[in-house]
């Protein structure tokens with residue numbers, strides 16, 4: 621079994637030019653597949669709100685929901701670097717909230733880092749969490765928690781004005797003490813520039829290849845989420861197709877009497893005649 625990575629390993633990988641692959645998932649079962657596959661990191665993301673709970677966005681996700689899923693992921697992948705995702709509203713009001721909720725992830729879900737969205741506007745919250753001894757991953761560019769103010773899930777930084785704001789966010793996140801930066805939904809030129817300028821690992825999702833690694837939602841990468849697939853996602857499997865096919869086979873076999881077959885049944889232990897006697901004895905009890 622591979623040794624669990626630390627933040628220093630992520631820096632070493634960057635130094636050696638080794639790309640990191642991480643994935644977003646929310647349960648013990650898929651976490652165990654990721655660990656078996658040798659995934660470098662797992663993010664238990666607040667996209668759980670969309671993928672698992674069917675909300676149109678991530679805003680409704682609460683701390684309790686995030687912690688419960690993070691605990692499940694940790695149980696499924698005890699040896700994989702795990703990042704907890706601070707949900708909307710858990711760090712915005714005050715530095716105290718930010719630290720208290722980041723601490724919950726560490727204490728209750730045994731995470732290795734927490735991630736939060738935003739740049740200049742949340743730099744004080746990042747600093748507060750870092751000062752309390754935790755590892756922060758910054759997340760800027762297309763930030764789903766503020767998609768309403770962005771007019772939807774839209775790529776950012778496509779004009780020089782918007783790119784300037786993202787670069788300012790990247791600098792603020794770095795200066796606040798974040799150890800890692802995630803860029804989502806930005807042109808590859810902007811990602812490449814930030815990657816070149818910052819000394820910390822910079823990862824991308826929909827940000828091109830010129831960075832230290834990639835993250836994808838398992839729901840997109842494995843073809844599980846039918847409502848929407850972002851342009852940047854690549855489908856490595858078709859779980860939705862397999863699952864629907866499996867379920868329709870099951871329905872057909874139940875209705876046709878093929879399932880359960882003899883190998884799916886428990887056998888009585890003892891004499892069949894004794895069971896017949898028992899059933900006759902008990903039958904009157906079913907009457908009025």
Ligand code: KIV
Pocket residue numbers: 644663664665666667668705759804825835837
């Ligand atoms: O919650 C999530 O899935 C994320 C990814 C988009 C990185 O934050």
